[in-house]
Amino acid sequence: MTLAKPHQGKIPATVITGFLGAGKTTMIRNLLQNADGKRIALIINEFGDLGVDGDVLKGCGAEACSEEDIIELTNGCICCTVADDFIPTMTKLLERENRPDHIVIETSGLALPQPLVAAFNWPDIRSEVTVDGVVTVVDSAAVAAGRFADDHDRVDALRVNDENLDHESPLEELFEDQLTAADLIVLNKTDLIDASGLQSVREEVASRISRKPTMIEARNGEVAAAILLGLGVGTEGEIANRKSHHEMEHEAGEEHDHDEFDSFVVELGPIAEPAVFIDQLKGIIAEHDVLRLKGFAEVPGKPMRLLIQAVGSRIDQYFDRAWTSGEMRGTRLVVIGLHDMNETAVRAAISALV
Ligand SMILES: Nc1nc2c(ncn2[C@@H]2O[C@H](COP(=O)(O)OP(=O)(O)OP(=O)(O)O)[C@@H](O)[C@H]2O)c(=O)[nH]1
Incomplete structure (x- = not known):
């Protein structure tokens, strides 16, 4: 059987x-x-x-x-x-x-x-x-x-x-x-x-x-x-x-949540000099102990969007695909850190790079 x-x-x-x-x-x-x-x-x-x-x-x-x-x-x-x-x-x-x-x-x-x-x-x-x-x-x-x-x-x-x-x-x-x-x-x-x-x-x-x-x-x-x-x-x-x-x-009676972590999205215009941008981004990530940053960037004159992936201050970047016709071009990055990360300062620092 x-x-x-x-x-x-x-x-x-x-x-x-x-x-x-x-x-x-x-x-x-x-x-x-x-x-x-x-x-x-x-x-x-x-x-x-x-x-x-x-x-x-x-x-x-x-x-x-x-x-x-x-x-x-x-x-x-x-x-x-x-x-x-x-x-x-x-x-x-x-x-x-x-x-x-x-x-x-x-x-x-x-x-x-x-x-x-x-x-x-x-x-x-x-x-x-x-x-x-x-x-x-x-x-x-x-x-x-x-x-x-x-x-x-x-x-x-x-x-x-x-x-x-x-x-x-x-x-x-x-x-x-x-x-x-x-x-x-x-x-x-x-x-x-x-x-x-x-x-x-x-x-x-x-x-x-x-x-x-x-x-x-x-x-x-x-x-x-x-x-x-x-x-x-x-x-x-x-x-x-x-x-x-x-x-x-x-x-033991405690609730579970994710309050220890925080995330926000930074929207920017085109990135004219990606290499310089990435290099300066590394400094901001290290200074503010950003855990993770990822998103897409618009580079003037390029038909492809630039994928940016940071884990701590190690950053990968490559053009992953062409922007599609209906898609809104631009640079959008999600930033994740511990809840004491200073969002205002990180936003200001990243925005100042463009
Ligand atoms: N050097 C190296 N980089 C890697 C390796 N595996 C993944 N990566 C890079 O690490 C970064 C994060 O990889 P993901 O696969 O997006 O990680 P994930 O766990 O899905 O990330 P979250 O969904 O944000 O939690 C990307 O830039 C990858 O290219 C590896 O074995 N070696």
């Missing part, structure tokens, strides 16, 4: 999480371009108002995922809008005649994966979909630089202004919460550190979780589709044992 597998017939869903700029969108883009014939539906959740990730992925031209299979959830972090946004989106997706082979969900870099994974236990979802696995992408260079460990001074400073701030460093906590949820950890950006740095990153990551999920290394999120989409875990059944700091605090 063969026993039916518990997940048989259900659509597998992979949850991709990881801190701001770790390389989630890059990994998904690579996945869509190498999806081994699978039809993938993509749900993208982003912190910040510009929808840059969705735009990057829609532009990647992969057959595995047509534009109508890319659904953007922009109404805040997915972990806080599960009932209002995520469940109705999933229900609609499941009602489609032409169902996907696999669902991939990119959480915002600030989201806690736990409430999202727990939502797969809702009866209407559970009967149709299972969580194949949670993949946590790690920016190895940021870990090696102490991004998630050494901001205790900053937290102490924040605490002086906000006596309700009872957590350890918000970055450190979030980093641990995203690792705690993982079935697979991808140590990304290995091109930016050497072998001994990478070994320290492995040790640091391992020290922050009690379970031992598989860790693999990657550059530019290049991980085979068979690995990413073949974990077969059924994580919804295990997530109750992978509690986040926030869930533990919630059980």
Whole structure:
């Protein structure tokens, strides 16, 4: 007698999480371009108002995922809008005649994966979909630089202004919460550190979780589709044992929110000298400890728009596609930082560059 597998017939869903700029969108883009014939539906959740990730992925031209299979959830972090946004989106997706082979969900870099994974236990979802696995992408260079460990001074400073701030460093906590949820950890950006740095990153990551999920290394999120989409875990059944700091605090009567982080959009005119602009932007990011900055710029005389991606003060830029005829040209950048970031000063400094 063969026993039916518990997940048989259900659509597998992979949850991709990881801190701001770790390389989630890059990994998904690579996945869509190498999806081994699978039809993938993509749900993208982003912190910040510009929808840059969705735009990057829609532009990647992969057959595995047509534009109508890319659904953007922009109404805040997915972990806080599960009932209002995520469940109705999933229900609609499941009602489609032409169902996907696999669902991939990119959480915002600030989201806690736990409430999202727990939502797969809702009866209407559970009967149709299972969580194949949670993949946590790690920016190895940021870990090696102490991004998630050494901001205790900053937290102490924040605490002086906000006596309700009872957590350890918000970055450190979030980093641990995203690792705690993982079935697979991808140590990304290995091109930016050497072998001994990478070994320290492995040790640091391992020290922050009690379970031992598989860790693999990657550059530019290049991980085979068979690995990413073949974990077969059924994580919804295990997530109750992978509690986040926030869930533990919630059980103690505290609410969860994202007040520790802030984002805003800066709109500018054309950028005449991109190289000079980027160079000066680096200085502003470092001075104000901006965590993430991304968006598109208009360069006079160029038919293409310039994609600008900053993670800390490391900035990538390239012309990603031509402006379309109906599109409003201009420069729009989303800026994300901790809630004590001085928005007025950052806005003024960036605006003064043009
Ligand atoms: N050097 C290097 N850069 C990388 C690698 N992976 C991604 N990047 C760059 O890092 C930046 C952020 O990558 P994304 O894929 O947008 O990161 P993300 O996790 O989706 O970011 P958020 O959605 O904002 O949280 C981009 O400029 C990427 O090109 C890598 O392995 N090495």
